[in-house]
Amino acid sequence: SQQGEEDPQALSIQEGENATMNCSYKTSINNLQWYRQNSGRGLVHLILIRSNEREKHSGRLRVTLDTSKKSSSLLITASRAADTASYFCATPITGANSKLTFGKGITLSVRP
Amino acid sequence: DTEVTQTPKHLVMGMTNKKSLKCEQHMGHRAMYWYKQKAKKPPELMFVYSYEKLSINESVPSRFSPECPNSSLLNLHLHALQPEDSALYLCASSQFLILAGVVPTYEQYFGPGTRLTVT
Numbered sequence: 001s002q003q004g005e006e007d008p009q010a011l012s013i014q015e016g017e018n019a020t021m022n023c024s025y026k027t028s029i030n031n032l033q034w035y036r037q038n039s040g041r042g043l044v045h046l047i048l049i050r051s052n053e054r055e056k057h058s059g060r061l062r063v064t065l066d067t068s069k070k071s072s073s074l075l076i077t078a079s080r081a082a083d084t085a086s087y088f089c090a091t092p093i094t095g096a097n098s099k100l101t102f103g104k105g106i107t108l109s110v111r112p
Numbered sequence: 113d114t115e116v117t118q119t120p121k122h123l124v125m126g127m128t129n130k131k132s133l134k135c136e137q138h139m140g141h142r143a144m145y146w147y148k149q150k151a152k153k154p155p156e157l158m159f160v161y162s163y164e165k166l167s168i169n170e171s172v173p174s175r176f177s178p179e180c181p182n183s184s185l186l187n188l189h190l191h192a193l194q195p196e197d198s199a200l201y202l203c204a205s206s207q208f209l210i211l212a213g214v215v216p217t218y219e220q221y222f223g224p225g226t227r228l229t230v231t
Binding site for chain 1: 116118152153154155157160168200202204216217218219220221222223224225227
């Protein structure tokens with residue numbers, strides 16, 4: 001069963017704007033991961049945030065994790081047309097930590 | 113080298129055909145995965161191999177048969193597929209370590225996928 005649920009389902013913004021995507025999950029986790037998928041391609045790992053971390057940065061990406069609310073957010077600053085893609089949060093399955101479950105995904109469109 | 117390669121990129125097969133998908137990585141990862149992804153859906157896990165042994169089978173029909181001949185290669189053998197099996201098949205790999213009896217979750221590296229069409 002799915003653990004993570006992203007919000008919103010779809011997001012359309014102008015180039016240069018910031019994009020914020022949210023993920024909620026149901027059970028305790030030891031980390032949460034974000035992936036990007038360009039249309040019809042494989043997934044690319046963006047960032048992994050551990051349960052004892054509250055915020056993590058990677059280039060134009062900023063991820064937060066609130067374990068008390070069981071939620072995470074992915075912020076992409078100064079978006080570019082090349083950021084157009086689907087974004088998934090993924091969490092480990094309890095008791096099977098080599099196994100990830102993916103949320104339904106968010107479709108981000110960045111208009112040039 | 114952080115690349116996972118998959119061949120072929122596209123495959124069209126009839127319901128009576130036998131074909132194989134191939135995946136290769138040279139990152140020294142000891143966990144390898146097969147996922148199936150339908151359009152506008154998240155990837156669904158099919159199989160996990162750790163140290164070349166099948167560790168997870170997500171109740172996948174026997175017409176899909178995985179094989180891990182060595183630590184770098186992963187195959188998915190296909191036989192008597194149905195049209196509903198048409199999808200993007202993704203291979204991934206990750207580190208696999210057991211630390212004090214716990215298996216931490218590492219990031220997964222995905223290949224570009226094989227687009228499979230069953231006619």
